[in-house]
Amino acid sequence: MPAREHRVSQVEGFTLPEMLVTLCITALLSGLMIAAIGQLRPMQNIAEVNDAEMEIEAASTYLQALLGQARRLAPITDDPAKKVVFSGDAQSFKLVAVTMVGNQRSSLRDVEIVARQSGSGLDLIQRNVPRRLFSAPRGEEFTIVPALKSVKFTYLGSSGQEAPRWVDVWTKRDALPSALKINLVAMRSGREIAVENIAIIDVGR
Numbered sequence: 001m002p003a004r005e006h007r008v009s010q011v012e013g014f015t016l017p018e019m020l021v022t023l024c025i026t027a028l029l030s031g032l033m034i035a036a037i038g039q040l041r042p043m044q045n046i047a048e049v050n051d052a053e054m055e056i057e058a059a060s061t062y063l064q065a066l067l068g069q070a071r072r073l074a075p076i077t078d079d080p081a082k083k084v085v086f087s088g089d090a091q092s093f094k095l096v097a098v099t100m101v102g103n104q105r106s107s108l109r110d111v112e113i114v115a116r117q118s119g120s121g122l123d124l125i126q127r128n129v130p131r132r133l134f135s136a137p138r139g140e141e142f143t144i145v146p147a148l149k150s151v152k153f154t155y156l157g158s159s160g161q162e163a164p165r166w167v168d169v170w171t172k173r174d175a176l177p178s179a180l181k182i183n184l185v186a187m188r189s190g191r192e193i194a195v196e197n198i199a200i201i202d203v204g205r
Contacts, residue, residue, distance in 0.1 A: 052188030053195075059124060059145035060182050060197045063113065066126075067180055067199035069098040075110035076131045086177065088170040091115040091122075091151050093180070099128060113144075115151035122148040124184070145184070149192065152183040176203045 073096040074083050087094045092114040099109050110129040115122045123146045129139040155170040156179040170177055178201060185194045 052186065052191075052193050055145060055188075056148075056184050056186050056193050056195045060184055060195045062144060063182050064197055064199040066097055066099060066111065066113075067095075067201050070176055070201050071096045071098070071108065072176055072203070073108075076129070084173040085175060086170060087173055088153060088155055088177075088180075090153060090168045093153055093170070095176070096131075115148070118146070120147040121186075122151050124148060124151060145186075148184055148186045150183070150185040154181040154183075156180070176201050178203055 070086070072085050074085055075094060075096055085095070092112065094110070094112045096108065097111050098106050099111060100106050108131050110131060112127040112129075114125050114127070116125050117123075124144040125141060126144055127139055127141045152168075154166045154168055155177040156166055157164045157172065157177060164178065166181065180199045180201065182197050182199060183194070184196075185192060187193075
């Protein structure tokens, strides 16, 4: 009888050393990827905190610029006989100032800055009222910065017989304070951000 022919099929595959090398490379790449993802979140937190600091600082700088345009005039909506040039407490103040209206245009307005409670904290609000004698003034309102933890304004008296000192409530309503200290505190990305600036007011205007 003729001998049967045995054919052995050879299947090509990875050898054991090749598989070990592949597993080592995969583990190394996975470790690098996990480390990169772990660093991404802190970097994102840092960026968010930096943006929040810029937001709060910009609000404080805006108030400084607004107070720099204060005028020694009584608001048109108040009783002219009272001659209330400026009024203020720890969380609000009222004055007459030159402020931006629309695009590239400024105008004299009765301005009120007030911290108003909202669901996320204190919103710092600005209300503007046009100074019109013969028609009912129609005001506008917008948010300067939202969701603050705390707001505090303090006022410095103008120089006179008494030494100037900081007060929480401005009582000399027929005069402008010589300076206003602005304290804004906010919580952003789990971190407290506090900004303090002093706005100088030209009391001779």
